[in-house]
Amino acid sequence: MSIQEIQNEIIDEFQILGDDRESTIFYIMELGGKLPEMPEEDKSEENIIKGCQSKVWLTASESNNKINYLADSNTDITKGLISLLIRVLSGRSPEEIIKAELDFIEKIGMGNIIGSQRSNGLAAMIKQMKLYAIAYQAKLNA
Amino acid sequence: MSLNIENIRGEFPILHQEVNGRPLIYFDNAATTQKPLAVIEALSHYYKTDNSNIHRGAHTLADRATRYYENTRSLLQSFLNTKEVEEIIFTKGTTEGINLIASTYGRKFINAGDEIIISAMEHHANIVPWQMLCEEKGALLKIIPISDMGELDIEAFDSMLSSKTKLVSIVHVSNTLGTINPVEEIIEKAHAIGAKVLLDGAQSTSHLEVDVQSLDCDFLVFSAHKLYGPTGLGVMYGKREILDSMPPYQGGGEMIKEVTFEKTTYNELPFKFEAGTPNIGDVIAFGKALEFINKNGKNAIKAHEDELLEYATVQLSKIKGFIPVGTAKNKISVISFNINGMHPFDVGMMLDANGIAVRTGHHCTQPLMQRFGIEGTVRASFSVYNTKSEIDSLVASVSKIAKIKNK
Numbered sequence: 380m381s382i383q384e385i386q387n388e389i390i391d392e393f394q395i396l397g398d399d400r401e402s403t404i405f406y407i408m409e410l411g412g413k414l415p416e417m418p419e420e421d422k423s424e425e426n427i428i429k430g431c432q433s434k435v436w437l438t439a440s441e442s443n444n445k446i447n448y449l450a451d452s453n454t455d456i457t458k459g460l461i462s463l464l465i466r467v468l469s470g471r472s473p474e475e476i477i478k479a480e481l482d483f484i485e486k487i488g489m490g491n492i493i494g495s496q497r498s499n500g501l502a503a504m505i506k507q508m509k510l511y512a513i514a515y516q517a518k519l520n521a
Numbered sequence: 522m523s524l525n526i527e528n529i530r531g532e533f534p535i536l537h538q539e540v541n542g543r544p545l546i547y548f549d550n551a552a553t554t555q556k557p558l559a560v561i562e563a564l565s566h567y568y569k570t571d572n573s574n575i576h577r578g579a580h581t582l583a584d585r586a587t588r589y590y591e592n593t594r595s596l597l598q599s600f601l602n603t604k605e606v607e608e609i610i611f612t613k614g615t616t617e618g619i620n621l622i623a624s625t626y627g628r629k630f631i632n633a634g635d636e637i638i639i640s641a642m643e644h645h646a647n648i649v650p651w652q653m654l655c656e657e658k659g660a661l662l663k664i665i666p667i668s669d670m671g672e673l674d675i676e677a678f679d680s681m682l683s684s685k686t687k688l689v690s691i692v693h694v695s696n697t698l699g700t701i702n703p704v705e706e707i708i709e710k711a712h713a714i715g716a717k718v719l720l721d722g723a724q725s726t727s728h729l730e731v732d733v734q735s736l737d738c739d740f741l742v743f744s745a746h747k748l749y750g751p752t753g754l755g756v757m758y759g760k761r762e763i764l765d766s767m768p769p770y771q772g773g774g775e776m777i778k779e780v781t782f783e784k785t786t787y788n789e790l791p792f793k794f795e796a797g798t799p800n801i802g803d804v805i806a807f808g809k810a811l812e813f814i815n816k817n818g819k820n821a822i823k824a825h826e827d828e829l830l831e832y833a834t835v836q837l838s839k840i841k842g843f844i845p846v847g848t849a850k851n852k853i854s855v856i857s858f859n860i861n862g863m864h865p866f867d868v869g870m871m872l873d874a875n876g877i878a879v880r881t882g883h884h885c886t887q888p889l890m891q892r893f894g895i896e897g898t899v900r901a902s903f904s905v906y907n908t909k910s911e912i913d914s915l916v917a918s919v920s921k922i923a924k925i926k927n928k
Contacts, residue, residue, distance in 0.1 A: 400541045400874040433866055454864035
């Protein structure tokens with residue numbers, strides 16, 4: 380599936396939840412619970428994403444021109460948010476990640492659900508994921 | 522006499538709305554209280570009919586604005602029972618009050634080797650200005666430790682007091698834990714060795730009778746917005762002889778007696794500390810907030826809040842996974858807690874989805890969070906317009922949330 384197809388899938392899932400804020404938050408937390416485990420040693424100061432109020436750790440690795448992300452957070456809602464980003468971006472080429480326009484965030488009304496502070500945190504996560512992609516692309520082109 | 526809470530709720534327009542499809546339940550009163558209609562209308566009335574710069578104008582509007590502005594100062598004199606009305610200084614808030622004292626009294630009277638005592642439960646506003654002063658002067662900051670219940674270790678305080686102690690700056694009531702500190706005892710002991718005492722009254726003045734003469738504190742600072750008044754306004758009380766001995770805080774208009782390019786002489790109290798055009802409209806509106814408190818009576822307000830605190834404490838404690846933070850014997854109506862296995866941010870967001878406003882995080886008391894080994898808490902704080910049925914909704918929501926991780 381393409382990045383856009385996965386985004387559409389997420390939009391459909393959130394549409395089923397409707398306007399009920401509580402069930403939406405429960406759903407995001409549930410998604411967080413399914414995030415693959417991140418090795419404890421990777422939860423280090425240098426892997427913390429700056430700009431998030433809760434703690435978020437992110438690492439990236441590259442194989443066969445695809446970037447794989449691992450992430451964790453100390454709050455379940457944040458874990459759920461980053462699991463959505465990983466579902467969309469992990470396993471893609473640096474070029475795809477750099478070009479990706481993540482319109483699902485706006486389309487599911489995430490800003491209203493999580494509020495402005497967490498929206499800033501979410502933007503910081505996306506920025507860090509794209510920065511990894513830019514760095515790997517530079518490395519691949521070198 | 523007990524209060525008619527339904528009538529009181531009727532005076533607060535903001536309470537009558539839905540948030541996320543549920544009736545708003547406002548439990549973030551320790552951060553700021555809501556404003557009665559009288560306060561909101563006084564602010565609007567001032568700008569519609571009386572707006573004018575005060576103290577020097579020769580016209581009717583200026584005279585009216587001055588009288589209303591000074592009327593609030595008089596109300597504060599009886600509210601705090603100060604000896605003189607000139608001992609009341611208007612500031613921007615508690616934070617500015619503490620910074621004012623650190624910058625004027627502190628700079629003049631604290632020297633190298635002197636000691637300032639604060640506690641482990643201080644708000645950052647009562648930590649950082651003293652750290653800055655100590656760094657500048659080579660003075661030492663000492664911290665009174667607290668127990669697991671969130672009470673001050675008075676024996677440790679006793680052992681800290683010495684001829685080096687120049688100032689004890691202590692929170693009257695903890696914003697995070699709700700603990701009411703034994704400030705009478707602290708003031709008496711500090712005075713016995715010649716130290717001055719500053720009380721951070723940000724959380725106490727809205728709930729407790731605070732009589733500065735009977736407490737004998739040297740300074741008291743607090744913010745209007747936690748007492749049903751407007752934001753951006755605070756009060757600093759100081760004993761006249763101390764305020765007279767202090768240099769001015771800021772230079773400018775209002776605070777001078779005479780200015781020549783060679784020398785400026787400063788105005789009398791309270792104007793010496795109120796440089797520039799003050800926050801006239803908010804001061805006048807704050808008068809209405811004080812009248813609201815006086816009308817209902819602090820004892821009656823406290824009795825209602827105590828009842829809510831006890832009810833909420835009993836009900837919440839029954840929930841599996843509920844971890845209270847701060848269980849002092851003497852508390853105001855603040856409950857800080859965590860849910861086992863959950864981050865306070867997540868709990869706060871889920872409560873918000875149910876229309877319940879609480880505060881989450883470190884509450885500007887990071888050293889206190891470090892003391893308890895936690896990142897933050899969820900804090901529900903009750904005010905005069907809250908009800909038991911609102912607490913029932915909180916308990917129901919917290920139960921539901923706690924079940925996610927505590928089956």
